[in-house]
Amino acid sequence: METEHNYFREKVWFIINTIQANQLFVHSNTLLLKYAPKTLLTDFLNPQPHRSKKSTKKKKKKTSKRGKAFELPEILTLCILNALVPNSAMLLVGGHGGGKTSIVKYLGRMFTGMTMDEAEECILRGHPQLTEEKIIATLNLPKLLKEGQEKVIWRTFATSFWKIIDEVNRCSPYTQNILLSLLAEGKIKYYDSVLDVSKYCIYATFNPNDVGTFELSMPFLDRFGISVPISMPTSQDLSQILRSRDEKLGGYDELVQIPEVLSEEDVLNIWFEVGEVPCSLEAENYIHAIIREYTLCDRIDKGNSDYLKPSTGLCAGCHYNIPEKIPCSNCDSILSVRVAKDLLRYGRALTWLLGMPEITLNVIETVAPYVIAHRVKYVDRFLNQAPFWGNKYAFTKNILKMVRKRFLNRSKAYKTVDLLREGKAPDDALEQLKTFAKIDLIVHQDLLPLAKKLDSKAYREKIHQISEAYHTKNVDLLVKIRKELLYNMDFPNRGYLISMLNEKIRVLTLYTFNCSLEIWNTIRFTVDSLIPQFSRKLRESTQRRGTYRLRTEDIELEVNVTGTNPHDIVNFSFYGGEMARKLRKEIEKNHQNMLKTMDELLQESKIAQQKKEEELSFLESPKDGTSAQKSLDLLSGEKKKSLFSDDFYEE
Incomplete structure (x- = not known):
């Protein structure tokens, strides 16, 4: 189990170490994280040398009070965090020549496996003349003129998983609105065609001191989850940069200096782990x-x-x-x-x-x-x-x-409210909060009004009933209480109780499985037979990657599909009452031998990927010296059609 959880983490740390070791991005600013030593795994940290108890007795006592601090490279770490967050958008703020675009291109190569040339194609260069046709899509003019069909050709920026916007503040308000629509809705519409861009990772560079720029609106900035200031390198940083190899002379070795470490499917697996x-x-x-x-x-x-x-x-x-x-x-x-x-x-x-x-x-x-x-x-x-x-x-x-x-x-006020939530507060709880409210606005406007709702006999009786059912693992009773609350609109703090019940039911009944997409295409029929209302979404989950959340009053199901190839990994989990128990029983009865560990699935996925690359390698470098086009001509008509027909590329 430990190996499963650490596989992708080790890959990400390899990316950090590779960028630092090869001096692809040199910057001495650090991100300081204070932590208690016992809470941090030592797998990725430099272990401290062993010392005798006698020599460390006093220091250990001092450390336990003050804790420790862990330093990470600020800019690199924050850029990597953005790749670990689902559908994320990041703003890199700084003057020209600070390496903003370069580091994002390196990360695109290492996180998705794209080449540096492909990373360059994913860049949208900001300027005032950008139009919808230059950003999103254009029409296939031959088809439009000859056949009268509005066939949409999507731009690389629109279809790519890794998106880079260079100098975003050079974009006009019109262009910002187009990008805002992409960030807000996860879909792009052009004429009557709609492109689903629900899975993406966006980086935008921003030079606040540049001329000929536009002000970015607050709603647009609010769509960027994180930002980082890119300051100029220090003298020590410049010394390292000047001593490194000149990339303009020999370029970068994409196999050694900027290797392919992860794939888009791996990133989706990481998103699933991070979400847990x-x-x-x-x-x-x-x-x-x-x-x-x-x-x-x-x-x-x-x-x-x-x-x-x-x-x-x-x-x-x-x-x-x-x-x-x-x-x-x-x-x-x-x-x-x-x-x-x-x-x-x-x-x-x-x-x-x-x-x-x-x-x-x-x-x-x-x-x-x-x-x-x-x-x-x-x-x-x-x-x-x-x-x-x-x-x-x-x-x-x-x-x-x-x-x-x-x-x-304010910690005592929070503890008082927590006791009220648990039905264990002292009789003078409200008086304590009223005293706090005189000097604290959050207590005055948030905690005190909530406490007044919690201080009721009906609420205390209900919370004790829930607590007893949870400790006795009576899932049916928890489900029954939740159903009652769903229809009792007047019950005090009803929303919190329903949320708490969902979490307790999840803890008691969560079932998690891993399998390949090929196996999931079989398992989904078992789910469909028990829960017919999920049929359409279950079928959709075999056709495109994404995260699908399906729920009824008695079960909540989540399916995370990382790709559309047979050996791509699917993580699915569910929890709930009687229906969840039935579903688990049916899956274990009919598909237990098909379910595998994450390590086994990763190995199968690697083998399948290598086999696929070998089969298609002749397209890139034909052994008989013929051109790639001639090699394509050797394909059978049916295979050639499947590779290049319009239907093959449509969603």
């Missing part, structure tokens, strides 16, 4: 605190105020107007729900990369500045003063220090 990383309650509360500290206002709803903002006098005379201690008066804009989701996603990615068991508060604090800085409008008079001088990333880190301090001071 749990989040601690403390980290989850910290995410809530970050969003609310930026958003809350005691006077108005900042998100719906057109003119009155902290920069125009909104905070004058306010009880909470302490800019050096309370974040709300430092920013004019709010943080969207997407920020909360992205904090969780990138927190999961970093946790997975380091092999930690769950997301911690320190992990969220590490990624938060890069998730937030480009999406918020700060008050200029605070941002531009010493020691920040307009640096949004440094200013964001300072704001997050305030958030963390206030969050830790």
Whole structure:
């Protein structure tokens, strides 16, 4: 089991080490992550030398209190985290010549197996004259003129998994709207044709000091989950760069310097693993605190105020107007729900990369500045003063220090609310929260109103009933309670209870399997026979890769398809009540021998890929010296038709 979980992680660390060892990107800025030593796997870290208990007794006591810090290469790590997050978009901010586009091309080669020439074809060069036809698609003019058919030819940028937008701020507002549609909907429409781009990884470079650029709108920036500042190399960095081999003389060796490490299918498998990383309650509360500290206002709803903002006098005379201690008066804009989701996603990615068991508060604090800085409008008079001088990333880190301090001071309030959720709170719980509310806006507007809903006899009885059913593993009772709550609209804190019930049922009944697509095409008929309403989506899961989530009142099924070849890997899991038990019984009865471990599936996939490459190698380098076109002519008419017919390439 350990091998299964570490296979892809080792590959990603190999990419990091290869880029550093071959000096493909040299930059000394580091990403500092504080952690407790016991929570981090040592597989990818340099082990400390062994010391006797006598010599380390005092130091060990000191370390256990203060913890340790792990340093990662800042820019490289954040770029890699973006590849580990499903359907991600990243903004690389910096002046020209900093290596922004180059590092993304290297990662595209190593993460997807594309050649450097193919990576170049995936780049969309930003300029004001970009049109829909240059970005997305064009029409097949011969067919249009001769047959009157509107046959769409999709551009490489639209169809590629790895997408690069160079100098995105050179794109006009019209172009930004086209890209926003891609990021928001995962689909591109051109005439009557629709292209599904639900699986992608986007990197955009941004030079804020360039001339002839356009302002990027806040909704557009909000679609980028993370950003990183690309500063110029230090003297030590330049020394390493100058001593490395001149790539303009001999180029790069794609087999050694920039090897193919992963494939698109492997990346989808990684996405599935990253999505399974749990989040601690403390980290989850910290995410809530970050969003609310930026958003809350005691006077108005900042998100719906057109003119009155902290920069125009909104905070004058306010009880909470302490800019050096309370974040709300430092920013004019709010943080969207997407920020909360992205904090969780990138927190999961970093946790997975380091092999930690769950997301911690320190992990969220590490990624938060890069998730937030480009999406918020700060008050200029605070941002531009010493020691920040307009640096949004440094200013964001300072704001997050305030958030963390206030969050830790609020810890007793969170514990009180947790006790109320569990039905174990003391009689004076509300009075305690009312005292906190006088000095804390989050307690005043969020926690106290919630506590009043939780402080009811009906809620306490229901939570005790759920707790007893969970400890006795009475799944049928949990399912019954959930069904009752679904129809009881007036029950206090109903949404939280349903969410908690789903999680408890998931813990007790989660079944996870791995198989090849070929085997999944057989198993899906077993699922279809029990749950006919899933039929259409199950059939679709054999035709294109993606993640499919299907649910009824009694079962929730998730299918992760990494590719459309017979040996591509499918991960599927489900949980629920009676129907989930029936489905598991049928799968184990009819398909148990077909299910394999991840290691076995990976090995089969490699063998199948090698065989496929050998069969098609004659197309690239014919042994008899004939051209590739002549070799194609040797194919039978049927095979030639299957390779090049329009139907073959359509979804």
